[in-house]
Amino acid sequence: MGGLQRQNGVTRFWGSWCGPCRASHPHLKELYSKYKADGFEIIAIAQETAKNLDDARAAWLKAIEEDQINWVHILNRDGVEQQNILKDYGVNSFPTKILVDKDGKIILRISASATDDIDKALEKIYGH
16 A cells, blocks of 8 residues: 655635635635646635534534535634644634645745735646
8 A cells, every 4th residue: 555645735724704715715716626636735724713613613514515615624623622723833814825845845825815826836836
């Protein structure tokens, strides 16, 4: 059996309550569709503001379904006692996108929604 193949990807921090985060989903869906066959992956880490885990999970899952976003999803609050991913990455604004190469090196970090920096970086990586 072979090991996991490393991929280029975006770690994306968002929340169902974040208008700019959700407004950027159509563009991310375009990028995902364009580069997924080349090994590109998106890992979306959500921070929900609900009072309890069940309500947070419900809001998160509803937003995923409504926005039809089908990449890897993680709810930061679920298991936060063991690891707080937002704290580990120093995320304090939403949306935040971190482009990581296949060796785990951070190529780009963006804490805004309206930018084409990721598009340019992906075109450079994949050549299209």
